[in-house]
Each structure stands twice: as C-alpha cells, then as structure tokens.
Amino acid sequence: MRTTPPSVCLVPPLTPPQVPLMKFCVFDSSMLYPREDSATKKLTYACKLCTHTEPADTNLIYRNILKKGAADVLSNVNSNMIDDPSMSRTANMACEECGNMEAVFFQSVMAGHDSLPLILICTACQHKWVG
Numbered sequence: 001m002r003t004t005p006p007s008v009c010l011v012p013p014l015t016p017p018q019v020p021l022m023k024f025c026v027f028d029s030s031m032l033y034p035r036e037d038s039a040t041k042k043l044t045y046a047c048k049l050c051t052h053t054e055p056a057d058t059n060l061i062y063r064n065i066l067k068k069g070a071a072d073v074l075s076n077v078n079s080n081m082i083d084d085p086s087m088s089r090t091a092n093m094a095c096e097e098c099g100n101m102e103a104v105f106f107q108s109v110m111a112g113h114d115s116l117p118l119i120l121i122c123t124a125c126q127h128k129w130v131g
C-alpha cells in the first residue's frame, strides 16, 4: 500500500525578518527583490529595472537554523526505522552520503518551529538528515 507523503513547506515567507539583508543591483543600484526561480526552485534576487538576478543564500541560512535544531532530533533517531514496514518511504530523495535514492522519512516535531522538518534515513547507509 502506498502512503501519501506528508506535505511540508520548508520555504520561508519572503518577508522580514527571514530576509536578513537587502541586496542592490550592481548595475543600477535599485533594490533586488527575492523571488523563487520556478525552473530551479532556488531563491534568487531579481532587479526590477534590468534583468540582473543573483542567487540568494536565504534558503541556506534558514535551513541551517532548522538543521541546527534538528541535530538533537537526529541523534535520537533510531536507524532501525529503515526496517519498519509502517514507515513512509521515498524514492526521490538522494542520500547526502551515498546517493542512494530510497529513504525512510517522517516528520519531526520541533519546539519553536512552525514548519516541521522531514527527517530522512537512507536505507543503504543509514545516514540521517533533515529534508
């Protein structure tokens, strides 16, 4: 039986204070606006006067904060979960360590966070990470 993966939005709202710094266009010095590149799903800053865009590191910062908090969660995750048939599985998340495409995942509950990060466990090398 297929289980429906829980839907979690890890993209922060593009409003202060999540956007830590203002960026300005190198060509015309107008303010750059954060927007998600629909093709790459990456956050970029785009100029409204010209076509200049540059990658934003906001996602990275936000995710690192999440990861910091999730480190405690990860250390308590039992790797034996990969043998539990009741766990949800995904074939779309490449393991950060070995590149294996199958992982067991579940939502962690973290105090102080509105969005619940996904905890993933590689079924090949048992590497645990936050998705």
Ligand SMILES: [Zn+2]
Pocket: 025, 026, 027, 028, 029, 030, 047, 048, 049, 050, 051, 052
């Ligand atoms: Zn510009």
Ligand SMILES: [Zn+2]
Pocket: 095, 096, 097, 098, 099, 100, 122, 123, 124, 125, 126, 127
């Ligand atoms: Zn792995």
